[in-house]
Amino acid sequence: MSSQVELSQQEGSPLLGYASRLLSRTDVAQDTVAFRFERPENFLFRAGQSIDLTLLGVRPDGSDCLTHTFSIASSPFVEEILIVTRIRDSAFKRVLSILPLGTHVNLSGPMGSFSLHRNTSKPAVFLAGGIGIAPFLSMLCSAAVDKAQPDIFLFYANRYLEDAAFMNALWDLERSNTNFRFVPTFTRIDGTSRGWLGEIGHIRPEMLSKHVSNLRGPIFYIAGPPAMVAGMRRMLVDAGVDEDDIRTEEFAGY
């Protein structure tokens, strides 16, 4: 029995988790850092799913919050697991932000069913609030490889230009995928801020209709903090979108 447990811990399993190591950390926006972890050999997931990340052998004073859930931001086609987060003064993030490269961690999962539908006749409309971009980046990178995907529209809301992570990667994805339209919007800038000529203000029905010809055809995906997800869902339902065509990923705890 004990040898069986040892074997599965070594190989990893969705239940017991997989051993991994921190490979790099990169600033991707203001107070926003992407962490790249070694992808365990037998760790399979679908774009849009999430993991539980457990920091091992570190116990910040007075806290036992050593495990947090993160959407995987990288595609299933690459040999790494990327996560992204806003760095705040929380016990978990204080430890994560100074974790030495090479440190062993535990990843468990994958979890969730927030994945792109396969019916290519129905467009996908992604609504991302801030760090809610993570599962969509995974889906878009995956769509760039697996071409049998529906048309995708991404509406990406941030307060300021400097808060928006992965902007260059997203513009590059739009340039390389004719089925993908990228619409960033900024909620706290005025129309002249640093020459920004794109959308400003919260994602709203008129903004969606400007880019998506019919709001009753697509499947809508919303990801971000719970209040943002609730607000976007209400907006879509008020605009006549069928509840069955709305899928959400709430970053609970955010």
Ligand SMILES: Cc1cc2nc3c(=O)[nH]c(=O)nc-3n(C[C@H](O)[C@H](O)[C@H](O)COP(=O)(O)OP(=O)(O)OC[C@H]3O[C@@H](n4cnc5c(N)ncnc54)[C@H](O)[C@@H]3O)c2cc1C
């Ligand atoms: C499916 C899923 C996917 C997720 N994906 C991501 C992701 O890709 N990236 C990401 O960053 N996060 C993601 N999250 C959220 C993540 O798990 C954390 O909850 C989040 O990052 C907050 O962690 P924290 O350490 O900053 O706060 P914690 O210290 O864990 O705080 C937990 C709770 O306490 C509240 N809190 C913290 N500090 C204060 C304070 N000073 N005053 C009042 N309340 C406070 C927080 O609002 C939160 O409700 C996801 C969550 C889920 C469920």
